[in-house]
Amino acid sequence: MDWSGDASLALEIFMSIPGALAFSIYVDWFNTHGKSTQLARIGPIMLICLNLPPSERLKPENVYVAGIIPGPKEPTAFELDYLLILLIKELKELLQGYHFSPTSTGPSGSFICVAILMAIVDVVVMRKLTGFISHSGNHFCNFCTIHKAQIE
Numbered sequence: 370m371d372w373s374g375d376a377s378l379a380l381e382i383f384m385s386i387p388g389a390l391a392f393s394i395y396v397d398w399f400n401t402h403g404k405s406t407q408l409a410r411i412g413p414i415m416l417i418c419l420n421l422p423p424s425e426r427l428k429p430e431n432v433y434v435a436g437i438i439p440g441p442k443e444p445t446a447f448e449l450d451y452l453l454i455l456l457i458k459e460l461k462e463l464l465q466g467y468h469f470s471p472t473s474t475g476p477s478g479s480f481i482c483v484a485i486l487m488a489i490v491d492v493v494v495m496r497k498l499t500g501f502i503s504h505s506g507n508h509f510c511n512f513c514t515i516h517k518a519q520i521e
Contacts, residue, residue, distance in 0.1 A: 380486065383482070383484055386466075386482050387480065388466075388479060388480040388481045388482055389420075389481075389482045389483075389484070390418060390420055390481055390482065390483045390484075391418070391419040391420055391484055391486045392416045392417060392418055392419060392433075392483065392484070392485050392486065393416070393417045393419055393485070393486060393487045393488065393489050394414070394415070394416055394417075394485050394487075394488050394489070394490075394498075395413070395414075395415040395416075395417060395488075395489040395490070396412060396413070396414050396415075396438075396449075396488070396490055396494050396498055397412055397413070397490060397491060397494055398410040398411065398412035398438070398443045398494075399411070399412070401440070408441070408442070409440045409441045410440045410441065410442055410443050411437060411438060411439060411440045412437070412438040412443070413434055413436070413437055413438070414434070414435045414436040414437070414438065414452075414453070414456065415432050415433065415434050415435065416432070416433040416435055416485075417431075417432055417433075417489070418431060418433075419486060419487075435456050436452065436456065438452055443493075444497075445497070446496070446497040449497045449498065453498075460483060460484075460485060463481065463482065463483035464482065464483060464484055465482075466480060466481070466482045467480070467481050467482075467483075468480050469481070
């Protein structure tokens, strides 16, 4: 699937594929001690199926918990990349499509194709998850060597 160019066209093409499953990813951290001054942060990585009706999407039985990020503190962007690498690898394979074997209820099997279409995150997590520069950063991404002072 080519995701370059017009995002709405790519979405329309993706959703026209029989068996296409669209997900949003949710990543955030919270203090396990509530509003206490004692800090111990953990964070879920959850996938929410956007093919479901909005009233069904956030029911516990419909939310896929892909992982729990252990504390006691929030991971850096580098650490988050490391924690997400296996999930991203699987999602890249599922984007190419997967055919399930035939069963008694589905004699021809079934085909799915999976994509993450949006992230449900706060600004801090968005920057860590997507690689965008933080408010105090000097480089725009991990691959670019241009300093922000060099940008016109």
